[in-house]
Amino acid sequence: MKCILVVLSIQDGKIKRSSLEALTRAATIGEATSSPVHAVIMHSSAASFAAEAGSYGADTVFCLSDRIFDAHVNTPVLAGLTTVINQVDPKLIVAASTESIKDIAGALAIRIDAATLPDVASFDMVDGTVTCERPVMAAKMMAKTTSAHSRVLVTLRSGSYEAKASSGAGKMVEVPFEWDTNLLSATLKEIISTTGNTVDLSEAKVVVAAGRGVKDASGKALVDELASITGAAIGASRAVVETGLFPATAQIGQTGKVVSPDLYFAIGISGAIQHVAGMSNSRVIVAINKDADAPIFDVATYGLVGDCFKILPLLNDALRKALA
Ligand SMILES: Cc1cc2nc3c(=O)[nH]c(=O)nc-3n(C[C@H](O)[C@H](O)[C@H](O)COP(=O)(O)OP(=O)(O)OC[C@H]3O[C@@H](n4cnc5c(N)ncnc54)[C@H](O)[C@@H]3O)c2cc1C
Structure with a gap:
């Protein structure tokens, strides 16, 4: 054989x-x-x-x-x-x-x-x-x-x-x-890490991904905090990559990275098919969205309906205590 x-x-x-x-x-x-x-x-x-x-x-x-x-x-x-x-x-x-x-x-x-x-x-x-x-x-x-x-x-x-x-x-x-x-007719001079000290998205066990609902720098700070508490890599929808709030290397989806962590947080992400294409293999998906009809809830394991600016501070505090 x-x-x-x-x-x-x-x-x-x-x-x-x-x-x-x-x-x-x-x-x-x-x-x-x-x-x-x-x-x-x-x-x-x-x-x-x-x-x-x-x-x-x-x-x-x-x-x-x-x-x-x-x-x-x-x-x-x-x-x-x-x-x-x-x-x-x-x-x-x-x-x-x-x-x-x-x-x-x-x-x-x-x-x-x-x-x-x-x-x-x-x-x-x-x-x-x-x-x-x-x-x-x-x-x-x-x-x-x-x-x-x-x-x-x-x-x-x-x-x-x-x-x-x-x-x-x-x-x-x-x-x-x-x-x-x-x-060799070509050599690689240098690999420049775009993620700095943060976790590599494609290999991460936990991913915290942000969408348009995260809105601005104060929302991003809450997302960064959740990622730091859970040791997660940070991802993003195309909407917030296009606004410049997150780098293009963070984009998850059809034209971004494909990720498959054990735990995926989708924060203020609607769940467009092009985004879901890059994260649907995640084992547990937690979605936070203020619209109860958002398509992200169709693929989510757990859904939290509400304003991420109100939910994230509570979640971050609870997780910080639980993981301490
Ligand atoms: C060819 C093509 C390729 C594409 N490739 C990709 C890709 O690779 N990746 C990708 O992500 N997209 C891709 N897109 C874009 C995709 O179609 C969507 O437009 C995009 O994913 C939407 O991003 P979003 O969910 O962040 O924004 P939106 O669709 O605008 O959703 C924002 C969500 O946030 C919620 N929200 C708003 N405020 C709050 C709040 N305060 N608290 C909680 N929730 C809130 C809203 O209810 C809404 O559901 C592609 C599109 C095309 C045409």
């Missing part, structure tokens, strides 16, 4: 949560189909992440150690992945749908002759056929897609599955990799 290979992304010195979700799902499919599940890590200290990958279900962890991988340049990543894929000959390649993976998925698929199912919300493999569901038309509909190609590349939306560690311990294999920097 051909194997499944999971590409693990490293960020801020750890394996991304979305990668561990992809690995957990691959391990479940591997068990059901008796397919070995392997992982590949490309990083200056790739081997240091191997044990964790093993504990999430990787039978073998292929480690490519080179500082070039920390520079987030596509060419070496493509070369590294192609090397490992040619070596292990997987039927299914799975990666979290990160910006870096989206950047290379097309080129990789061409190199390794794979059918590509990008940005899926669920996937399975039965009798060698890969099936998936992916949100289309601003997540209004789900498209079911099937590929019986000999090799399939799937990229998985964050939050689609829960990452679960097991008692497994994978075997580590160091893959020799040397990169001649003279081969």
Whole structure:
């Protein structure tokens, strides 16, 4: 039986949560189909992440150690992945749908002759056929897609599955990799963090998102306070990005980021389909809106109908005490 290979992304010195979700799902499919599940890590200290990958279900962890991988340049990543894929000959390649993976998925698929199912919300493999569901038309509909190609590349939306560690311990294999920097026609000079010291939206477990109902700097201060108390990343609807109250990098939705935290606060957000497309995968959604008929309440787990300027100070105080 051909194997499944999971590409693990490293960020801020750890394996991304979305990668561990992809690995957990691959391990479940591997068990059901008796397919070995392997992982590949490309990083200056790739081997240091191997044990964790093993504990999430990787039978073998292929480690490519080179500082070039920390520079987030596509060419070496493509070369590294192609090397490992040619070596292990997987039927299914799975990666979290990160910006870096989206950047290379097309080129990789061409190199390794794979059918590509990008940005899926669920996937399975039965009798060698890969099936998936992916949100289309601003997540209004789900498209079911099937590929019986000999090799399939799937990229998985964050939050689609829960990452679960097991008692497994994978075997580590160091893959020799040397990169001649003279081969690069483009280099990355610097990554400028737009979020400063705040939590990364796409990996955050708690997100506090603000909409037009937050109105101004005093509303934003209440949102910032809630985020600080709960250790949340701050998101926003397009309406408040357009007014300049929040940066464009905070925008969540069809033309912004897709998030899937355990807890999502929607403050003064109406719940337009284009916004919901980016947050409907959140596990628990708490909406505060003064309009009881706002569509956000259709997707909310808990709804608070009222003025966020009155509710937030009370909520912040209560949470501060509860979490102290
Ligand atoms: C092609 C396209 C792509 C788009 N992409 C995105 C996207 O990626 N992300 C996105 O967010 N939008 C996107 N939009 C815009 C989207 O359609 C909505 O216009 C936008 O999401 C509305 O933002 P909002 O909910 O903050 O504002 P509004 O729709 O104006 O809603 C404000 C809400 O706040 C409530 N409110 C007002 N005052 C208070 C108060 N004091 N207390 C509590 N509640 C209050 C109101 O009842 C209302 O429900 C896109 C639109 C298009 C056409």
